[in-house]
């Protein structure tokens with residue numbers, strides 16, 4: 001299971017492990033370490049909550065994109081990727097019968 005955008009982002013996040021921190025936001029985050037990545041995830045989660053409370057759809061999408069992005073940075077930092085999460089979600093769908101429903105189209 002994969003998604004082309006998530007795959008491309010995962011490839012970029014992997015490549016940034018070799019990049020200089022100066023010119024790259026992602027390489028800069030890697031250089032600051034796990035706590036800095038976790039701090040960003042906390043901030044983006046809070047910003048997502050605030051956007052949802054404001055109820056502006058564009059803002060919610062923007063903040064969720066920031067949140068997803070930083071969780072992808074965390075996954076890459078830990079040697080994981082979006083496929084691991086998609087596989088887990090697919091597994092849960094399998095156990096709840098959702099995969100079967102999606103195949104049947106209802």
Ligand SMILES: N=c1c2ncn([C@@H]3O[C@H](COP(=O)(O)OP(=O)(O)OP(=O)(O)O)[C@@H](O)[C@H]3O)c2ncn1[C@@H]1O[C@H](COP(=O)(O)O)[C@@H](O)[C@H]1O
Nearest residue numbers: 012016023024025026027028040043044047065066069070
């Ligand atoms: N998708 C993203 C992306 N989403 C969010 N961000 C960064 O995440 C940060 C979001 O934090 P905030 O909302 O708190 O904004 P901020 O106050 O500017 O952030 P800080 O100064 O606190 O870090 C911003 O600095 C954004 O630039 C991203 N930075 C990079 N990417 C992708 O990663 C690629 C590689 O980026 P570089 O590593 O910079 O080359 C880019 O081409 C994009 O495709």
